[in-house]
Amino acid sequence: METKSTENPLPSSYDPKSVEGGWYEVWEKSGVFKASTSTEKPAFCIVAPPPNVTGSLHMGHSLTYTLQDMVTRFRRMQGYNMLWLPGTDHAGIATQNVVEKELRKEGKTRHDLGREAFVKRVWEWKEKYGTIITRQLRRLGASCDWSRERFTMDEGLSKAVRRVFITLYQEKLIYQEYKLINWCPRCQTSLSDIEVEHKAVQGHFYHIRYPFVHDPADGLEVATTRPETLLGDTAVAVHPEDDRYAGLEGKSVDLPLLHRRIPIIMDEYVDREFGTGVVKITPAHDFNDFQVGNRHQLQRINILNPDGTLNENAGPYKGLTVAAARKKIVEDLEAQGLLLKVEPHQHNVGHCYRCGTVVEPYYSKQWFVRMKTLAEAALKAVAEGETRFIPESWRGEFERWLNNIQDWCISRQIWWGHRIPVYTCGVCQIQVAAEEAPPACPNGHRGNMAQDPDVLDTWFSSGLWPFSTMGWPEKTKDLEIFYPTSVMVTSWDILFFWVARMMMMGLKFMGQVPFKEVYLHSLVADAEGKKMSKSKGNVVDPLELIDQFGTDALRFTLTSIETKQRYVALTNQKLESSRNFVNKLYNATRFVLMGLSGGAEFKPLSPSDQARLRLEDKWILTRLSIVIVEVTKDYEKYRVAELSQTLYRFVWNEFCDWYLECIKPRLYAEADPVEKGLAAAVVVEVLDNILRLLHPVMPFVTEELWHKLPGKRESIMKAQWPKNMEDMADLNAKDKFEELKDMVTAVRTSRSELNVPPSAQVHISTKDVRLPVGSPESTLLKTLCRVSEITEARSRPPKSALAVVKGGELYLHLEGLIDLKAEAAKQEKERQKLEKYVLSIQGKLANEQFVQNAPEELVEAEKTKLQESRDKIIRIEHNLKFLES
RNA sequence: GGGCGAAUAGCUCAGCUGGUUAGAGCACCUGCUUUACACGCAGGGGGUCGUAGGUUCGAAUCCUACUUCGCCCA
Numbered sequence: 021m022e023t024k025s026t027e028n029p030l031p032s033s034y035d036p037k038s039v040e041g042g043w044y045e046v047w048e049k050s051g052v053f054k055a056s057t058s059t060e061k062p063a064f065c066i067v068a069p070p071p072n073v074t075g076s077l078h079m080g081h082s083l084t085y086t087l088q089d090m091v092t093r094f095r096r097m098q099g100y101n102m103l104w105l106p107g108t109d110h111a112g113i114a115t116q117n118v119v120e121k122e123l124r125k126e127g128k129t130r131h132d133l134g135r136e137a138f139v140k141r142v143w144e145w146k147e148k149y150g151t152i153i154t155r156q157l158r159r160l161g162a163s164c165d166w167s168r169e170r171f172t173m174d175e176g177l178s179k180a181v182r183r184v185f186i187t188l189y190q191e192k193l194i195y196q197e198y199k200l201i202n203w204c205p206r207c208q209t210s211l212s213d214i215e216v217e218h219k220a221v222q223g224h225f226y227h228i229r230y231p232f233v234h235d236p237a238d239g240l241e242v243a244t245t246r247p248e249t250l251l252g253d254t255a256v257a258v259h260p261e262d263d264r265y266a267g268l269e270g271k272s273v274d275l276p277l278l279h280r281r282i283p284i285i286m287d288e289y290v291d292r293e294f295g296t297g298v299v300k301i302t303p304a305h306d307f308n309d310f311q312v313g314n315r316h317q318l319q320r321i322n323i324l325n326p327d328g329t330l331n332e333n334a335g336p337y338k339g340l341t342v343a344a345a346r347k348k349i350v351e352d353l354e355a356q357g358l359l360l361k362v363e364p365h366q367h368n369v370g371h372c373y374r375c376g377t378v379v380e381p382y383y384s385k386q387w388f389v390r391m392k393t394l395a396e397a398a399l400k401a402v403a404e405g406e407t408r409f410i411p412e413s414w415r416g417e418f419e420r421w422l423n424n425i426q427d428w429c430i431s432r433q434i435w436w437g438h439r440i441p442v443y444t445c446g447v448c449q450i451q452v453a454a455e456e457a458p459p460a461c462p463n464g465h466r467g468n469m470a471q472d473p474d475v476l477d478t479w480f481s482s483g484l485w486p487f488s489t490m491g492w493p494e495k496t497k498d499l500e501i502f503y504p505t506s507v508m509v510t511s512w513d514i515l516f517f518w519v520a521r522m523m524m525m526g527l528k529f530m531g532q533v534p535f536k537e538v539y540l541h542s543l544v545a546d547a548e549g550k551k552m553s554k555s556k557g558n559v560v561d562p563l564e565l566i567d568q569f570g571t572d573a574l575r576f577t578l579t580s581i582e583t584k585q586r587y588v589a590l591t592n593q594k595l596e597s598s599r600n601f602v603n604k605l606y607n608a609t610r611f612v613l614m615g616l617s618g619g620a621e622f623k624p625l626s627p628s629d630q631a632r633l634r635l636e637d638k639w640i641l642t643r644l645s646i647v648i649v650e651v652t653k654d655y656e657k658y659r660v661a662e663l664s665q666t667l668y669r670f671v672w673n674e675f676c677d678w679y680l681e682c683i684k685p686r687l688y689a690e691a692d693p694v695e696k697g698l699a700a701a702v703v704v705e706v707l708d709n710i711l712r713l714l715h716p717v718m719p720f721v722t723e724e725l726w727h728k729l730p731g732k733r734e735s736i737m738k739a740q741w742p743k744n745m746e747d748m749a750d751l752n753a754k755d756k757f758e759e760l761k762d763m764v765t766a767v768r769t770s771r772s773e774l775n776v777p778p779s780a781q782v783h784i785s786t787k788d789v790r791l792p793v794g795s796p797e798s799t800l801l802k803t804l805c806r807v808s809e810i811t812e813a814r815s816r817p818p819k820s821a822l823a824v825v826k827g828g829e830l831y832l833h834l835e836g837l838i839d840l841k842a843e844a845a846k847q848e849k850e851r852q853k854l855e856k857y858v859l860s861i862q863g864k865l866a867n868e869q870f871v872q873n874a875p876e877e878l879v880e881a882e883k884t885k886l887q888e889s890r891d892k893i894i895r896i897e898h899n900l901k902f903l904e905s
Numbered sequence: 906g907g908g909c910g911a912a913u914a915g916c917u918c919a920g921c922u923g924g925u926u927a928g929a930g931c932a933c934c935u936g937c938u939u940u941a942c943a944c945g946c947a948g949g950g951g952g953u954c955g956u957a958g959g960u961u962c963g964a965a966u967c968c969u970a971c972u973u974c975g976c977c978c979a
Contacts, residue, residue: 033944218978368979417909417977424978547917549975580930583919586910586976591917593931600944611941657921665919665929680941688940765948772948778937805947806939857926864924869962878924885926 030613030728034599034606036570040720044158052096052737053163055103057497064100065502066092067486067535068164069510069518070172072111073146074118077156079544079552079590080511082562085162086575086717087541087582087660088509092163093716094655095506097741103502104163105489107170108150112437112478113207113374119145119436135435142436146171156563161571161719163737168498170489172481173438180488181438181481182455184529189442189453193390194430196442200303200310201429203382204372205328205342209433210386212477213426214516216370216379225365226350227296229358230256230273233281240265240273240284241360243295245367246305247353248345250275251334252323253282255301257312260286262297276358277349278335285316304383322383326433342380376555387431387440387474394524395422401533407523410539410658411584414512421516430477437475444470483521486534505535512540512586539658544578545587560590572718573599579717580664601668602721605714608676609725612703615687615696622730625701627747634796635760636682637702638753643674644706645745651713652741667714675706678761685803704729709742759826760797763789766823767805770832773846774821774839781806785813785820788828822847822899824892829899844903851896854889861886 031038047053055065066088071081088104096102119142120130130138154169170177188194202211226247231239240256253275258265268284275282289312290299303313304320313320323333330337330345337345353359370379399422401407402415409415431440442453445461446468452458460466481488486505490498504526508519519538526534545551546558553559565574576598581588616622633641647670654663686692686699708729715722715736726736767784776782784807791798791810798810813831816822820831821843861882864870871879 030941033942413909420908421978549917551976581918585918589917591931593917596944597930600942603944604942607942607945609941614941654921659921661919662921669929676942677946681946684940768947769949772936775936778939778947853926860926864963867962870924871962873962874924882924889926 030606030610032607032610034570034603034721036566036572036599036602036720039606039724040571043720043723044161047163047735047737048158048166050735052735053104053165054167055165055498055502056101057501059101061099061101063103063501063506064095065103065105065505066507066509067489067505068104068106069508069514070107070109070170070482070485071153072114073108073150073153073171074111074115075153077153077160077562079560079562081153081157082160082574083541083544083578083582084509084511085157085160086578087539087658089160089162089719090575090579090660090716091507091509091655091658093719093737094741096163096737097712097715097739099740101501103165103168103498105168105170105502106154106157106162106164106166107172107485107489108153109478109482110146110171110173110437112432112434112475113209114478115142115146116434116436117207117374130435138435159563159566159571161575163719168489172478172485176491177481177484177488178438179455180484180492181476182441183493184484184525185441185476185480186453186455187529188389193394194387195390196385196387198383198385199388199429200305200307200381200383201386202370202379203324203326203384204375204377204379205324205326206375206377207372207434208326210382210384210429210431211372211379212429212479215373217373218368218370220366221369222364222366223369225295225363226353227360227362228276228300228353229360230276230300231358233272233274236274240268240298241296242298242300244300245365246346247349248330248337248342249302249305249323250300250349251278251330251337251345252302252304252321253280253300254303254313254318254321255283255285255316257285257287257290257299257301258297259288259290259292262290262292264297276356277352285312285318287312287315305381307381310381310383320383324380324382328380342378386429387472388427388429391425391427391524394528395425397527398422398520398523401523401527406533407535408537410537414515414538414540418515418520422520428477430480431472431474432477433473434475437478438481440472440474440476442472444472446470479517479521482518483525484529486522486526487530492529499530503530503534504532507537507539508535509539509541511543513543515540541660542582542585542588544581545589547589547591549587549589551587565595569595569599570602570720572602572721575719576601576664576717579660580668582660601672602718604672604676605710605718606721606725608671608680609707609728611680612687612700612707613728615683615703616700616730622704623697623701624731625705629698629701630748632698633702634686634698635753635757636679636800637698638750639757640675640679640706641702641745641748642750642754643670644709645749648709648713648742649744655716664717667710667717671710671714675710679703679706681804682800685799711736712739712742715739756797760791760800763791763823763825763830764801764804766825767801767807767830767832770821770823770846771805774832774834774842776832776834778806781808783807783809783811783833785811785817785831785833786828787813787815787831789825789830790827816899816902822896824850824895824899826888827891829895840903844900847896847900847903851893851900854893854896858886858889858893861889 068088069084092102092104123130133141185194202216204211223245225243225245227241227243228247229239230242242256256273258268269286271284272281273284289308290297301309301312301318303310303318304322321333323330325331328342330340332338337348340348350359371377372379399419402418441455442451443458444451445463445465447465448461448463450461450463452461457471458469461469487499487503490496490503492499510519522534526532546560550556550558562574573595577595581590581594647666651663651666683699683703686695689696711722711726723736727733791801793810793812801807802810817831817833819835820833823830864882865886
């Protein structure tokens with residue numbers, strides 16, 4: 021394949037711009053992102069949640085796209101025919117709002133342009149700005165199959181929308197009806213129930229007297245939080261068993277201000293405990309009152325215009341906004357002595373999820389989807405395990421919502437979106453749902469068919485996304501291969517908006533669930549754990565972070581905090597730590613390459629080398645084999661933070677801190693080319709695997725470094741996922757090396773605590789330790805802790821410090837350097853620590869139940885540990901006596 | 906009112922199906938131009954895992970109740 025030039029030598033610290041730049045273009049051109057329709061490989065498919073065309077990359081996209089790209093690259097390397105299908109959403113209200121805002125700057129409204137010109141203008145806007153987000157996703161490294169990119173208003177997808185609508189309409193699952201719906205006066209459209217956000221607002225409870233018609237001096241005390249709705253009252257209600265109001269049935273009250281006579285009705289909906297036990301009934305402006313009104317055949321008086329001002333039914337208050345009317349009405353009531361009291365009161369108020377305006381319940385004719393049967397199918401599929409939730413706990417949330425589902429209001433009174441494919445005959449009013457404008461109505465009236473003016477809820481088309489993007493309603497090869505998709509990766513906040521609707525639509529129209537797994541990941545919050553929002557001003561721009569830390573560091577940060585919590589905090593500290601990690605990996609590679617250059621020709625590790633491997637080689641290869649198994653499982657199970665952490669620790673704390681330190685002398689031993697070649701072969705083998713394991717998370721730096729390693733190399737994207745290396749694993753060698761590590765640490769601790777100058781070379785002697793003088797292990801000890809000489813001793817040499825290790829003792833010959841007090845204190849500390857430990861094990865072993873019930877290996881392990889610790893204590897005590905004498 | 910999530914080191918958080926001397930990063934203390942990396946190296950201090958019960962031979966982990974914080978739905 022064509023590649024970026026990787027000839028230049030590596031500078032001494034990692035520079036994300038020069039490392040990351042260029043790779044994306046190479047990848048995209050090479051065609052590795054493309055899924056195949058003619059292959060034997062098993063399919064794996066992710067359909068990407070389409071960002072709004074109006075959008076620009078925010079932290080939420082960064083996380084979700086990093087996670088999807090991670091899965092995509094991982095599965096591709098595992099040998100799957102991977103399809104990651106991208107696209108954008110027309111985002112009806114949001115996009116229309118953006119373009120209207122632009123128009124406002126020109127002093128115009130959409131009505132000045134007219135529908136057709138306005139929609140044209142939105143399309144122009146989309147052509148101009150709609151690619152911003154997809155360009156930014158490329159910057160993040162997203163390896164989507166752009167050849168299959170879709171937009172929800174593409175002709176094909178629009179056709180799918182019409183087909184679905186018409187089918188549901190014909191099956192009577194879509195219907196049109198006058199109902200009370202949520203209305204946003206600013207967007208001037210209806211909203212579905214879940215598009216309303218309820219927020220607690222500090223308001224007031226207004227107590228108003230409604231005088232009796234039969235006794236105007238007396239009346240009922242009604243409490244309300246929205247006094248202006250009084251204008252639409254058509255009754256007041258009390259509980260039928262409320263003794264306070266017995267005998268009032270059939271009587272009426274005089275509606276204040278408007279002086280309409282309205283009945284007192286009895287309804288069990290009224291809560292006797294709450295307020296005065298009297299409720300005003302406004303069927304056209306309150307959901308509960310609407311129900312009551314239906315039960316009592318009350319008149320529905322709409323007092324609002326679509327823009328939220330009061331209409332002619334408001335009499336003298338006509339033209340005022342709700343807020344102004346409330347103020348005026350309260351004043352007027354007070355002037356008439358009808359306002360009894362005002363109390364502060366906190367209550368929930370619905371707000372438009374797009375613009376934040378207070379939403380009004382509004383009586384109007386809208387289109388609805390009947391949800392019950394669709395929801396039942398989705399519930400059944402989940403119950404039968406056809407779709408699995410990750411984390412599992414979201415399943416309950418999903419089921420609760422579907423079990424209580426209300427019909428979905430799908431019509432929107434805006435212009436940008438899929439227009440409802442229903443035509444009404446201007447002559448006979450007959451309605452027809454059709455893909456295209458019919459020339460005549462079924463009754464034969466020609467040229468009079470008018471299309472419904474409304475458009476569909478954006479989420480209606482999103483609900484079809486997993487199959488509409490693959491060409492449905494045509495029978496396509498993509499659908500055949502990739503549907504149902506493998507996993508839906510998205511954040512939990514759109515579980516109802518999107519995931520649930522896709523489930524229902526997928527089952528209804530494809531007969532199968534749209535995805536086998538739903539992985540609901542976290543939401544990224546700011547460093548204080550607060551949700552990011554424009555109004556709070558705490559939004560972090562991922563592109564700035566990419567400039568500052570690099571894409572790989574950002575991606576690694578996101579994966580290491582993705583712990584399936586609801587919110588995860590993004591901190592600079594974490595970003596710095598990730599950047600340092602990328603730098604560490606980069607420098608480790610640089611070091612390995614420096615060791616390789618100038619020597620004999622590089623030969624990769626082969627099974628025949630196994631007999632000649634040193635202890636540290638066996639250890640690192642064994643650890644690698646364990647890490648491969650762990651990390652592969654973590655990738656498969658979306659344990660993202662875990663795999664990031666495992667790799668971080670393996671690379672930094674094992675590979676760099678120990679293995680590279682161990683092989684330094686071998687790699688630089690020009691005199692022994694065979695030994696050097698072996699060390700080189702092992703270190704390259706391990707690094708090669710590390711790069712592949714990290715590639716799904718850090719695509720750029722791993723690709724760059726991959727090409728620097730010896731051997732002819734194609735893109736790492738085409739490399740195979742690391743295989744289990746059981747043949748290379750040697751658990752005995754691993755244990756033995758870990759013992760050696762303990763010895764090294766013990767010597768270092770002694771040196772440090774006894775203030776031995778770091779540069780001083782020290783003579784060590786050993787007692788009862790398996791560390792043959794002159795063995796490779798003893799050489800390692802020498803290199804790793806600045807030891808000049810190792811000898812064997814029968815007893816503790818004078819003026820020496822002690823390090824007790826498993827099975828034996830190490831003595832540091834310190835000549836005049838030793839501080840006896842410090843030495844005694846150090847050993848006393850060590851002794852106390854061990855005694856505490858011994859006590860806890862003794863407790864366990866003294867417990868017969870434990871010995872009987874616990875697994876045998878565990879009991880054995882405890883016994884061994886007890887013995888080892890006791891041995892150490894004896895040695896320390898012996899030496900403490902020695903120090904005293 | 907119903908439901909969900911969180912509570913572990915000074916801070917931010919890991920800890921998957923119950924068994925490790927409870928871990929990491931940052932911060933802190935001591936020392937270091939050691940054949941890549943000071944975006945580094947070595948060593949160290951710091952936690953009765955929110956509270957109270959229970960199950961178990963064994964609980965940070967499972968169960969119950971409670972407290973505090975956050976979120977969703979009505």
